[in-house]
Amino acid sequence: MDDDSQLVALAQGGDEQAFADLFRRHGDAVFRLALSILGQGFAAEAQDVVQEVFLKVYHALASFRGEAQVSSWIYRITFNQAVNSKALARHQRPHLAEAVLSRAAAAEPGPHAQAETAQRDRVLGECIQALPEVYQSALRLYYWLGASVGEAAVLLDVPENTAKSYLHRARQLLGGMLKERGF
Amino acid sequence: MDSSEAEIDRLLRRSMAAPVPRLPPDFDLVLSRKLGRSSERPNRYGQILLAGYGVISAVASIAVMRGQGLGWGMVAAMTLGPLAMLEAARRLRRGSLLGRSTGRGLEAPE
Numbered sequence: 001m002d003d004d005s006q007l008v009a010l011a012q013g014g015d016e017q018a019f020a021d022l023f024r025r026h027g028d029a030v031f032r033l034a035l036s037i038l039g040q041g042f043a044a045e046a047q048d049v050v051q052e053v054f055l056k057v058y059h060a061l062a063s064f065r066g067e068a069q070v071s072s073w074i075y076r077i078t079f080n081q082a083v084n085s086k087a088l089a090r091h092q093r094p095h096l097a098e099a100v101l102s103r104a105a106a107a108e109p110g111p112h113a114q115a116e117t118a119q120r121d122r123v124l125g126e127c128i129q130a131l132p133e134v135y136q137s138a139l140r141l142y143y144w145l146g147a148s149v150g151e152a153a154v155l156l157d158v159p160e161n162t163a164k165s166y167l168h169r170a171r172q173l174l175g176g177m178l179k180e181r182g183f
Numbered sequence: 184m185d186s187s188e189a190e191i192d193r194l195l196r197r198s199m200a201a202p203v204p205r206l207p208p209d210f211d212l213v214l215s216r217k218l219g220r221s222s223e224r225p226n227r228y229g230q231i232l233l234a235g236y237g238v239i240s241a242v243a244s245i246a247v248m249r250g251q252g253l254g255w256g257m258v259a260a261m262t263l264g265p266l267a268m269l270e271a272a273r274r275l276r277r278g279s280l281l282g283r284s285t286g287r288g289l290e291a292p293e
Contacts, residue, residue, distance in 0.1 A: 035204065050206065144203070
């Protein structure tokens with residue numbers, strides 16, 4: 001029995017400290033996974049997802065029988081919770097990409113280059129939004145949150161080669177989409 | 184990685200470069216407060232409901248038993264007997280939960 005299973009067993013018996021330890025072990029990973037699904041600028045919503053996930057885990061502890069690894073179970077709950085929260089979050093704050101645009105544009109030297117970069121980043125952002133959720137999540141984990149392919153694979157609960165192929169396929173799809181839109 | 188994929192890789196690295204948010208240091212406290220609230224509410228509600236049901240059914244059954252001419256001894260036994268059985272079942276359940284906390288009740292992961 002690994003450490004997580006022991007903590008779950010203790011938490012099932014009502015040990016609050018064991019549940020707190022479970023949060024300490026997985027809280028950051030759950031937050032990163034939630035961020036990777038929700039996207040940049042949704043840190044507050046990602047925190048809400050973390051709360052919801054651990055509330056669900058707490059109330060579902062009694063039914064956890066150990067068929068899957070504890071971490072896989074928690075990350076699966078996180079993925080579903082974050083995907084459900086995403087539509088609402090993006091509906092409430094649809095103009096977020098503008099802030100990202102101005103930051104990216106400021107880094108370029110001339111006004112023409114700035115406008116071009118801003119336009120390309122906006123289109124790139126839209127293209128990323130059109131990708132399947134797992135591809136988006138893999139991209140953000142790898143390029144934004146600095147996760148290795150191995151870490152992304154653990155969080156997405158897939159083998160490392162699958163995570164690698166998600167990234168490869170996502171880049172290919174983005175290349176095609178950008179070409180279609182004249183970039 | 185071919186040249187067009189490498190170009191997308193470069194674009195992604197540049198456009199996604201942004202500070203990474205972190206969970207606030209006191210987030211575990213916020214979570215434990217939330218957990219406390221969420222597990223308290225249904226328990227308190229359930230206890231009130233159960234207690235109300237218990238009192239009403241006890242009064243009704245006592246009235247019926249007395250109406251049938253049973254003595255107070257028999258009425259007390261018939262009312263308190265099930266309560267004793269409930270308490271015994273609760274103690275048994277608590278015992279089995281404690282057993283699980285030592286790992287005996289949980290399947291080993293693969």
